[in-house]
Amino acid sequence: MWQTMCLLGFYTGLRWGELSGLHRHRIDQRRSRLFVVEVNTRSGIKEYPKSSKSRREVPLPSHVLEVLERHIHRLDRDAVVFTTLTKGRSGRLLTYLHTLVGVTAAPSRRHSRGARRLRPGLHQLIDALDGEPVLVLGRRSDVLAANRMAKALFTDFDQIPVRHRNYARWMFLGEEPRSLFVDWEDQARAAVESLRLEAGRDADDQATNGLIAELREKSTEFDHWWEEHRVHQRTHGSKRLHHALVGELTVEYETLTLPGDPDTTLFVYTAEPGSSSGQALDLLAMWTLTGTGTPRTGTAQEHD
Template sequence: MSEPNRELADFLRRARAQIDPARAGLPADGRIRRVPGLRREEVALLAGVSTDYYTRLEQGRRITPTTGVVDAIARALDLDAAGRVHLGRLVGRPATGPARRSVPVQRLRPGVHQLLDSLAGLPALVLGHRSDVLASNWMANALFADFAAMPATQRNYARWMFLGEEPRTLFADWESQARAAVESLRLEVGNNPGDRAGHALVEELSSESAEFRHWWREHRVLQRTHGAKRLRHPVAGELTVEYETLTLPGDPDQTLYVYTTEPGSPSREAMSLLASWSMPGRTTRPR
C-alpha cells in the first residue's frame, strides 16, 4: 500500500475543525458534538460527495478528485483563495508536474535595487522563496532590522521573526505577525514540496521555537497581499505601518513589500523622525 498523503490528511482535518456548524447552515440534529467543527459526513453533505469518498480523501488515500470536487470541498470548508490553491496542490489538481528537487538561487535585477533606493522615506523590501529577504532599502533596515548585517544564510523574514532578538519587542502585535509568517511559509513549502532549503528552515524553526512548532501543526495557509503592522520602535516610538505587495513582472516568485503611513497621523510623524535619524545607505544585496 502506498504511503498516505499526510499533508492532505492533516490539512483537511484541521480545516474541518475550524468550521462553525451553525454558520455552515446545517440543521441541528440533537447529537452531542465531542469535537469542534464539522463531522466528516457533514463536509461530504455540503460538498455533494459520499461520506466514504470524503473519508478516504481525508485519510490521505492516493486518489485525485476532479476540479469540481476540489471546488466543492473548498466551499464546504470555507477556504479562502490561498487555501483553495493549497488544497489543489495537495491533491494534484491542477497537475503541477514532478516536484522540483530544489529551488534555484534567486537574484534581483539591478533595476529592482535602483527602485528600492529611489523609494526615499518609504521602507521597502523584496522577499523571495521561503520568505528569504532578497533586498531591503535603508528605511526598511532602520524600521525592522539591519538585514545587510546578517549572514546571507540567515537573511530570512520568518527566521528573523522567531529567532531574532528585535521582533518580540518591536511588534506590538508580534503573535499576529508571527502567525502570518508561519502561514505564508506553510503555503510556500506546500507549493514547492521538493525544496530542501524550505524543509530545512521548517526543521530549524520547529526545533528552536515552541510557538512556531505549535502554529505549524495548525496547518493554516495565508497569502499576504496587504495589511498593517503595529510597532514600538526604539527610535520612532509607537506607529502603525500599512503595507502593499507587488509581484515583480518577469519574476513571479519575488514580491516587493512597501510600507506607508496615514497622512497627517502620528505614525507619519514617527516615520519622518525615523527617516531624519537614519543615514541612507546601500540596499541589502545577497553575497
C-alpha cells in the same frame, strides 16, 4: 462542491482527509468556526484519538462561511459535507486550488538555498522609493533586498549571514522582533501560515523543508502554530511597532509581485500622512539621513 471545498481548504489548511471527513454538525455557524474531529481514511471516516493534536477548532473568515452556508443549508445534521469524494480525485482539488491562488504546476526544485541576485534596476527602484520602507522577499520569505528605510524600521538584514537572511527565521529566532512588534503574535502567525502555503507549492524543496525543520526544533510557538495547518497569502495588511528611536507607530503594507518573476515580491510600507505614525516615519527618515549609521534595534550579526 469543488469550489467550496477548495476555498475551505485554502483558508483553513485542512488536509484532504479532514475536508472529506467533515460532518455538518461540526460547523458552528453562530461562532464562525468548525471543529476538526474526523478524518477520511482508506478504511472509512474515523475520529481522531481524543489526545491527538489533530483535533482542533478552526476559525472561518466571513466570506468563507457565507459560501459554506450556501452549500450545507439543505444537509442533515449528521451528513458528510462533501460527498462522493475519493482520495483518487485529489489531483482535481489541487489543480483548482492552484488556480485560485495563481499558482501553476512547476518542476520540483530540490536545491539548497543560495544567494539570489536581483537585477540592478530593481535595486534602483527600491532605493528610489526613499521615503517608504521597502522589502523584497523571495521564496520561503528569504530577504533579497531592503532599502535604507526598511533597514531603519526593522533591522539591517545586510548584517545577517546570507544563509539566515529570512523573514520568518528572523521573526522567530531574531533578537529584535518580540520587542519591536506590538502585535508580534499576529505577525508571527502570519509568517507561519505564509510558509505553509509556500511549502504546499513544492513539497520536495530542500531549502524550504530545512527552514521548517529548524524553526520547529528551535521555536515552540512555530511548532505549535505549524500543527494548526492554516495557510495565509500576504497581499496587504498592517503592522504595529514600538520602535526604539521613534516610539509607537502603525504601518500599512501593500505587496507587488513582479511580472515574469512570481517568486519575487515587493512589500511597501506606508503610514497615513500627518498622522502620528506618519510623523514617526518622517522622523526615522531624517535620522537615517543625518545619523551616524543605520539604527539597530538589536545586536548585529556578522557576515559569513
